[in-house]
Amino acid sequence: MLNRLKRLPFTPLQIAMHLYAWSALVLLIFDFFTHHLTANPIQAMEQRTGRHAITLLVMSLACTPLNNLFGWRELIKRRRALGLYAVMYATIHVIIFMDLDFGLAWSLIIQTVIQKWYILFGMTAFLMLIPLAITSFDVWKARLGKNWKRLHQIIYFIAPIAVLHYAISKKGDIFRLQGDIVRPLIYALVIIILLILRLPFIRRFFASFRTRILLPFSRPNPQPKMDTDVGAG
Numbered sequence: 001m002l003n004r005l006k007r008l009p010f011t012p013l014q015i016a017m018h019l020y021a022w023s024a025l026v027l028l029i030f031d032f033f034t035h036h037l038t039a040n041p042i043q044a045m046e047q048r049t050g051r052h053a054i055t056l057l058v059m060s061l062a063c064t065p066l067n068n069l070f071g072w073r074e075l076i077k078r079r080r081a082l083g084l085y086a087v088m089y090a091t092i093h094v095i096i097f098m099d100l101d102f103g104l105a106w107s108l109i110i111q112t113v114i115q116k117w118y119i120l121f122g123m124t125a126f127l128m129l130i131p132l133a134i135t136s137f138d139v140w141k142a143r144l145g146k147n148w149k150r151l152h153q154i155i156y157f158i159a160p161i162a163v164l165h166y167a168i169s170k171k172g173d174i175f176r177l178q179g180d181i182v183r184p185l186i187y188a189l190v191i192i193i194l195l196i197l198r199l200p201f202i203r204r205f206f207a208s209f210r211t212r213i214l215l216p217f218s219r220p221n222p223q224p225k226m227d228t229d230v231g232a233g
């Protein structure tokens with residue numbers, strides 16, 4: 001059984017990732033045509049695509065720390081696709097906003113960006129994601145050299161901005177943890193944890209913990225390399 005799995009052109013993780021990534025779009029199209037998108041379908045589409053974009057973004061951010069913690073190297077190979085899926089959903093999200101919601105009325109769109117903080121944050125996050133998506137391919141990695149890593153580190157700046165966009169778009173009481181504010185706060189907490197896990201001394205601690213405690217019980221695999229790359233790539 002295990003041998004047969006190994007011979008498949010895709011790994012189970014790869015299949016799960018692609019299925020999860022496309023599921024939101026398939027469901028959205030299905031619900032659109034079967035009229036299951038609430039009384040305000042445009043808002044429902046904006047919200048669903050926005051949530052999927054941010055979830056995929058956080059998943060791509062989690063790949064490196066999880067590999068460093070558990071030595072699961074395959075996650076590094078999936079990071080770029082997750083990041084690109086996040087950008088794909090963010091683009092659909094923005095197109096829905098600009099076209100379906102605002103009918104491409106540019107002056108009104110610009111006015112809204114200036115007037116509403118959450119839209120300004122969303123726009124900032126989106127504009128910063130684009131160069132990351134374009135340069136996520138190997139050809140750019142080779143061309144940019146060391147600067148590639150530097151550029152892709154801005155993902156740790158983009159993710160909190162996207163969460164701010166999410167949090168401000170919601171109504172709720174941040175001090176009583178009530179209302180719709182709870183979900184964006186969970187995303188914020190996960191991002192903070194992922195950032196903490198990247199701190200050099202925390203990484204060293206987990207690397208030595210893995211070597212001393214976990215490796216003696218695991219199969220005699222070579223010790224996985226610590227990965228330092230970040231971003232949509």
Ligand code: HEM
Pocket residue numbers: 043046047048049050051052053054057090093094097119121122123124125126129162165166169
């Ligand atoms: C030009 C850029 C963007 C614009 C104009 C924009 C616009 C919007 C709008 C209009 C909403 C719906 C608010 C509501 O009525 O409930 C929304 C929600 C949201 N957006 Fe964006 N957005 C942008 C970029 C992004 C990006 C880059 C991300 C994530 C990577 C994102 C994630 C979200 C999330 C998570 C929500 C909340 C979904 C929910 O209510 O459950 N947005 N955005």
